[in-house]
Amino acid sequence: MKILSRPKTPVGFIVIISVVLAALFALFYISRAGAADETATRDGRLVTFHDRGAQRVIVTKSDTVQAAAREAGISFDKNDIVEPGLDEKLVATDYTVNIYRARPVIVTDGMVRQKIMTAGQTPEKIASDAGITLHDEDKTSVQPVRDVVEEGAGVELLIARATSFTLVLYGEKTTVYTQKKTVGEMLSEKKITIAEDDTVSVKKSDPLTEGMIVEIWRNGKQTITEEQDIAFETEKIQDADREIGFKEVKTPGVKGKKSVSYEVEMKNGKEVARKEIQSVVTTQPKKQVEIVGVKMKSFGGSCNDWMTAAGITDLANASYLIGKESGCNPYSVNKSSGACGVGQALPCSKTGCEMGDGACQTAWMNSYVLGRYGSWASAANHHRQKGWY
Known part of the structure; x- marks a missing residue:
């Protein structure tokens, strides 16, 4: 009697294969879960507020900075500066909002000193908030308050006025201003x-x-x-x-x-x-x-959709001519001539269409081709011979 024996599979090999498969399944479900979590997290706009050294992040469906700040529990003083502004429309997915809080600033303009509340970060903005007009030749400096006990903590804007003559x-x-000390120095500065x-x-x-x-x-x-x-x-x-x-x-x-x-x-x-x-x-x-704005506006539809909507039946010749002219790119602009759109109209404005509106541009091109050549076949043949239509 002939006995047949089957080769045995090593137990260790089976264990290794099982571990690998389990790891792959685990990675798959983790990635699915991560994607789901991210989708849930990003179901809104991510807005990061920077306020006096602190950072606050929220996900919101609010449509303005002010509404998002209200949702985050952030309030403002009338003198605070918010960038972007409170009325800024939220259209992107991520925003960073910087809040500059108003603080006391002493403004020294010659013999006149005044204390104001301002969020201005530049000498020009601080002076403007104080109702002071600066000339280009005036010099300014911002420094810590010299007498904290007398005037409290804060900063001081010093204005060194230019000589008016x-x-x-x-x-x-003409009334002219300068920081120069002599007439000769002034003439050199003014290039006279x-x-x-x-x-x-x-x-x-x-x-x-x-x-x-x-x-x-x-x-x-x-x-x-x-x-x-x-x-x-x-x-x-x-x-x-x-x-x-x-x-x-x-x-x-x-x-x-x-x-x-x-x-x-x-x-x-x-x-x-x-x-x-x-x-x-x-x-x-x-x-x-x-x-x-530099984001391209999407009007939808494909090149075939635009040709069909324009009533073009000779799709072969139309596809050839459109492909040669613009590649059916409704944003195409010829750098040398300025011709633009699907049909490379020159001037671009004569189509009456918006940039990116392929349906409108294709309809204009169809009207132009039929009006000038009588058919798409004639226009395509002219292009094959001359290189233009």
């Missing part, structure tokens, strides 16, 4: 060049005093002086949570001023030549800060 530059009278045929009413070595009048005249040729605006710069801060087209001015810009003097040649009572001889900035421009 009157500058008469070729007949144009004294030509050989110019006359200065005072010596360059004379000390510059409050209310002083400094006159500069040109002998011989006629001169005129004009006050001109200086354009302000614009800083754009991109917000990925706002859609394209959104714009909000966070800090309005302010135009500067400059006094420009020209040497003018007159003939028969008419100006025949003009040459700039001096330019003095009297007020520096203040840059404008804007928040602009």
Whole structure:
């Protein structure tokens, strides 16, 4: 009799396989549970408040910073500063809110001292809250209060005013400010060049005093002086949570001023030549800060959906032409020409469609193709021959 024997599987091998499978199942369920927990946790917006060195985090469905703060049990004084502002709409998933609490600040402006409550963090903001106007040439410093016993804890803003004087530059009278001590130093600071045929009413070595009048005249040729605006710069801060087209001015810009003097040649009572001889900035421009959205707005639908909605039946030639022009990208913009959208319209504005609205752009392109070529086949053949339509 022939006896058949089956190879035995080692017990240790079975144990190892069982442990590995158990670990894999455990990892699977843990990851599922973690994902579920995260989904539950993120069922709202994560808002982190920073307030006097403390941090408070909440998950909320509130639609404004003020509502979220109320939910977190945070109250404010009328002088507190909150960034972003209390009326800021919550559109993103995560926010960090900084709270600057008002505190007592002593403002010393020459012989005038006053105590105010302000959350301002910069000398300009503190001075503004105190009702004080600063000039570009004024110097400021913020330091701890010198006499804590007398005035209490806090900080002090010291303002060192610039000297104010009157500058008469070729007949144009302007009030000017400077920290310089002499007339010569002031002329160098203001980049005023004294030509050989110019006359200065005072010596360059004379000390510059409050209310002083400094006159500069040109002998011989006629001169005129004009006050001109200086354009302000614009800083754009991109917000990925706002859609394209959104714009909000966070800090309005302010135009500067400059006094420009020209040497003018007159003939028969008419100006025949003009040459700039001096330019003095009297007020520096203040840059404008804007928040602009960069999030692409979704209008939905596919390229085939847009063609069908536009009533296009020749899908083969339409797909060819659209693919060549834009790849059916409703946000496509030609960097050299400015043509844009699905049909690369030029100018972009003639479609009357929003950027990203593929259905509208495709309908416009269909109207254009049929109006100019009579059919999509003719337009596609023209493109194959010329490289454009």
